[in-house]
Amino acid sequence: MLIRNKRVRSLGRVLPGASPLYHAVMKWFLIRRGVARIDYPGADIRIRSNSEEIVHLRLRPLAKEPWTVEWIEENLRDGDVLYDIGANVGDYALIAAAIGGPATKVVAIEPGYATYASLCENVQLNDLGDKVIPLPIVLGEAVRLGSLSYRDTSAGGAMHTMDGSGGAYDQPVLVFPLDELPSRFGLPGPTLIKLDVDGAEAAVLAGGAETLRRPELRSVLIEIEEDRADEVLGHVERAGLTLRRRFDERYGEQLPGVWYGIFER
Amino acid sequence: MNLFSRRRRLEPLLLDYERTRIELHPSSRKRRRSVAKEPYTVAWLEESLRPGDVLYDVGANVGAYSLVAAVAQPEAHVLAFEPGFESYAALCQNLVLNKLGGRVTALPVALGARSQLASFEYRHLGPGQAQHHLGDNPPFEPEFEQRLIEVRLDDLVELLGLPHPTHMKVDVDGSELAVLSGADRVLRSETLRELQLEVDPGDRRIEEALAAYGFSAVATNETPQVLNIRFARA
Numbered sequence: 445m446l447i448r449n450k451r452v453r454s455l456g457r458v459l460p461g462a463s464p465l466y467h468a469v470m471k472w473f474l475i476r477r478g479v480a481r482i483d484y485p486g487a488d489i490r491i492r493s494n495s496e497e498i499v500h501l502r503l504r505p506l507a508k509e510p511w512t513v514e515w516i517e518e519n520l521r522d523g524d525v526l527y528d529i530g531a532n533v534g535d536y537a538l539i540a541a542a543i544g545g546p547a548t549k550v551v552a553i554e555p556g557y558a559t560y561a562s563l564c565e566n567v568q569l570n571d572l573g574d575k576v577i578p579l580p581i582v583l584g585e586a587v588r589l590g591s592l593s594y595r596d597t598s599a600g601g602a603m604h605t606m607d608g609s610g611g612a613y614d615q616p617v618l619v620f621p622l623d624e625l626p627s628r629f630g631l632p633g634p635t636l637i638k639l640d641v642d643g644a645e646a647a648v649l650a651g652g653a654e655t656l657r658r659p660e661l662r663s664v665l666i667e668i669e670e671d672r673a674d675e676v677l678g679h680v681e682r683a684g685l686t687l688r689r690r691f692d693e694r695y696g697e698q699l700p701g702v703w704y705g706i707f708e709r
Numbered sequence: 710m711n712l713f714s715r716r717r718r719l720e721p722l723l724l725d726y727e728r729t730r731i732e733l734h735p736s737s738r739k740r741r742r743s744v745a746k747e748p749y750t751v752a753w754l755e756e757s758l759r760p761g762d763v764l765y766d767v768g769a770n771v772g773a774y775s776l777v778a779a780v781a782q783p784e785a786h787v788l789a790f791e792p793g794f795e796s797y798a799a800l801c802q803n804l805v806l807n808k809l810g811g812r813v814t815a816l817p818v819a820l821g822a823r824s825q826l827a828s829f830e831y832r833h834l835g836p837g838q839a840q841h842h843l844g845d846n847p848p849f850e851p852e853f854e855q856r857l858i859e860v861r862l863d864d865l866v867e868l869l870g871l872p873h874p875t876h877m878k879v880d881v882d883g884s885e886l887a888v889l890s891g892a893d894r895v896l897r898s899e900t901l902r903e904l905q906l907e908v909d910p911g912d913r914r915i916e917e918a919l920a921a922y923g924f925s926a927v928a929t930n931e932t933p934q935v936l937n938i939r940f941a942r943a
Binding site for chain 1: 794795797798801802804805810811814815816817818824825826834853854855856857858868869870871
């Protein structure tokens with residue numbers, strides 16, 4: 445395992461002031477130990493930390509997206525159904541399940557096989573199997589067999605693309621429209637949606653027009669790629685949701701090409 | 710640099726298949742002797758798969774037999790169904806290692822009698838584990854219980870436009886009847902030529918169910934733990 449300078453530097457932004465050597469040692473230690481506590485103070489949540497991507501990106505959900513954690517804390521009530529679309533290894537799904545009341549359900553959608561396996565392990569590790577439903581599918585416009593091309597195949601990685609090819613592995617994935625999940629499989633409809641799918645957000649929303657219009661759906665948090673923002677905003681606004689807050693910065697720096705929006709009815 | 714690259718360089722883990730080198734991800738260690746465990750399954754796959762055939766490996770686990778089928782008949786296509794999250798991840802890793810992603814389609818679904826959200830109870834966690842249970846009231850104390858998508862094979866084939874199978878291998882530790890009852894159209898289709906099922910010794914219901922579709926037992930392989938029956942059209 446090589447510690448790449450770029451990685452170490454960018455980790456430095458997470459904990460400003462600490463030396464690259466400190467990060468390298470911490471990273472090595474966390475991967476060796478295999479399990480680590482995330483940085484959320486409101487609950488004791490541990491996740492598997494057995495890959496470099498997880499240690500690098502997933503142990504500090506609060507530092508990475510403070511607005512997401514705040515959104516969950518402010519909006520989640522007992523009995524809510526949160527759809528975490530693009531759940532990755534489950535950081536935010538676990539936070540919601542841990543602080544939510546006994547009737548809270550979190551549907552955590554994550555198709556990447558290694559990341560999905562980590563997500564399930566983390567649900568088991570935190571004994572939240574009764575609240576979190578991990579689903580290894582992709583949300584899109586129509587039911588079909590799609591393929592997910594990997595940037596890399598380790599757990600916790602992200603930024604994969606749909607229906608490309610030539611990556612490390614083209615994984616076949618089941619694509620379902622968001623609107624069809626309740627009718628096809630008897631899933632409860634969402635009251636909150638968190639959407640973070642690295643560029644596929646418009647496709648997810650296009651397959652979820654009815655769901656977005658449901659009056660029970662109170663708030664939606666979306667990571668939006670600048671290039672396709674108009675399309676995303678169109679879907680959301682047609683459903684009667686309006687932009688309430690917008691986040692463009694992390695650690696005082698402009699987010700590269702993306703922003704996060706909170707939409708409410 | 711050494712502190713960091715000290716990760717043990719294991720010898721590649723190989724499946725005990727002599728004809729071709731099939732590498733397994735270290736997570737599949739438990740299944741490295743799959744050929745010795747079911748030599749008749751391997752012989753069946755080698756002999757009966759023809760170019761253009763489609764094998765459905767239902768309950769594929771880490772994919773040992775799917776891999777064998779894919780290398781034994783490079784012009785066949787394999788669809789491997791495995792709902793257990795760790796075994797499914799190991800299956801995908803094995804496809805990456807052997808570069809067989811183009812010939813084997815791995816899908817993380819549980820096939821059953823209905824398309825619904827179901828509970829899936831893991832007897833033990835870990836890649837390569839088996840004897841899990843789909844549905845409520847497992848006959849054991851589960852190590853972990855998960856909600857997942859159960860889907861009728863007929864629904865899946867129709868929704869996704871999957872090619873009909875010519876061969877099916879079903880090893881689902883007790884859900885065989887549920888899988889078959891969700892596969893009415895697939896079983897009816899003339900495309901399907903042969904099936905192999907792992908069944909409970911003494912349980913005649915599967916043979917009766919398949920007889921209704923014109924299939925009869927052509928070979929039986931029994932070891933102290935398992936009974937595998939192969940069916941073909943009469």
